[in-house]
Amino acid sequence: xxxxxxxxxxxxxxxxxxxxxxxxxxxxxxxxxxxxxxxxxxxxxxxxxxxxxxxxxxxxxxxxxxxxxxxxxxxxxxxxxxxxxxxxxxxxxxxxxxxxxxxxxxxxxxxxxxxxxxxxxxxxxxxxxxxxxxxxxxxxxxxxxxxxxxxxxxxxxxxxxxxxxxxxxxxxxxxxxxxxxxxxxxxxxxxxxxxxxxxxxxxxxxxxxxxxxxxxxxxxxxxxxxxxxxxxxxxxxxxxxxxxxxxxxxxxxxxxxxxxxxxxxxxxxxxxxxxxxxxxxxxxxxxxxxxxxxxxxxxx
Ligand SMILES: Nc1ncnc2c1ncn2[C@@H]1O[C@H](COP(=O)(O)OP(=O)(O)OP(=O)(O)O)[C@@H](O)[C@H]1O
Numbered sequence: 619x620x621x622x623x624x625x626x627x628x629x630x631x632x633x634x635x636x637x638x639x640x641x642x643x644x645x646x647x648x649x650x651x652x653x654x655x656x657x658x659x660x661x662x663x664x665x666x667x668x669x670x671x672x673x674x675x676x677x678x679x680x681x682x683x684x685x686x687x688x689x690x691x692x693x694x695x696x697x698x699x700x701x702x703x704x705x706x707x708x709x710x711x712x713x714x715x716x717x718x719x720x721x722x723x724x725x726x727x728x729x730x731x732x733x734x735x736x737x738x739x740x741x742x743x744x745x746x747x748x749x750x751x752x753x754x755x756x757x758x759x760x761x762x763x764x765x766x767x768x769x770x771x772x773x774x775x776x777x778x779x780x781x782x783x784x785x786x787x788x789x790x791x792x793x794x795x796x797x798x799x800x801x802x803x804x805x806x807x808x809x810x811x812x813x814x815x816x817x818x819x820x821x822x823x824x825x826x827x828x829x830x831x832x833x834x835x836x837x838x839x840x841x842x843x844x845x846x847x848x849x850x851x852x853x854x855x856x857x858x859x860x861x862x863x864x865x866x867x868x869x870x871x872x873x874x875x876x877x878x879x880x881x882x883x884x885x886x887x888x889x890x891x892x893x894x895x896x897x898x899x900x901x902x903x904x905x906x907x908x909x910x911x912x913x914x915x916x917x918x
Contacts, residue, residue: 621645621647622803624680624681625643626642626677626678626680627677628640629641630660636826637663637826641664641677641827642828643828645803646819647803648801649804649819650794650806650816651803651804652816652821653805654808654809654822654823655822656809657809659824659825661807661809662807665774667679668686668805669697670697681772697774698768698772698773700773700775702776704758704765706749706764709748710749711748713746715760715764716767725768730767733766733769734763736796737763738763741759741760753786754781755782755783755789758782758786758790759790759793762794766797770802771803773805775805778790778808779791779813780810791816811915819832820832822918829918830914837911838911838913841914842882845884846880846883847883847905847906848904849880849881851901858902865890867884868883869882869884872916882916
């Protein structure tokens with residue numbers, strides 16, 4: 619598989635501290651590639667650099683054969699970017715927003731119905747509606763259309779499904795799958811861990827550093843499979859949480875669902891069970907769990 623993005627020693631300084639340091643990885647053609655990390659891990663900074671809006675302070679990325687640092691003008695038409703807060707003119711209608719961006723991108727308006735045609739069809743019924751009257755999901759569809767109407771081979775999205783309901787999310791992902799099938803390379807940055815299964819591969823960022831790159835199963839195999847457990851109880855979860863957290867062999871401990879705590883242990887479960895038994899005689903169920911991305915991120 620050929621790579622379309624080759625990131626080499628990439629770094630970005632904000633004031634005195636590094637928001638990104640020494641990133642190295644490749645993204646292949648037609649991947650849906652995830653950039654995953656906690657808030658503040660550097661996802662937006664990386665998206666802004668890859669979309670040519672910001673320049674790196676160290677290193678470079680070669681995108682479709684062009685240097686990000688030295689040839690960003692040639693790169694701009696090849697990249698679509700859907701930022702966390704898309705630039706949509708609320709007072710303008712859907713079609714006015716589309717025409718405005720078409721003019722800026724020097725795209726012939728006659729060709730618009732053939733560009734990302736399925737999405738165009740979906741938006742057509744709202745053509746004369748001011749953007750401010752659109753639902754969240756339809757507004758995000760408009761934002762996606764605006765960022766792809768110049769048919770970029772690379773599309774970057776930052777937290778694109780945040781705040782959307784499950785139906786709008788699925789809709790957006792269907793649109794992205796269609797773009798991928800037509801050859802677009804998609805890079806999706808987000809902190810919603812439910813989305814990770816949609817990525818062909820992902821890079822995990824932690825405080826601006828690249829922690830790991832791989833498929834989800836590859837990343838999860840780095841976790842100690844026999845040391846991840848859920849603890850369920852029908853009562854006083856905050857007190858149970860405090861007790862569990864006090865166990866010296868805990869690597870990670872977090873609230874998983876309303877009445878379930880999830881843990882990653884540094885030691886065998888027997889020691890943990892013995893510790894727990896000293897505090898609570900009954901009503902607590904400890905079960906082995908299948909590793910998930912949250913276990914990985916919270917163990918960092
Ligand atoms: N313009 C800026 N000036 C100074 N510091 C900045 C600037 N932009 C980002 N930072 C800092 O850089 C780090 C990375 O921020 P960034 O927004 O890239 O992270 P993120 O993973 O996208 O977070 P979030 O998910 O909250 O948007 C943070 O510590 C942030 O405070």
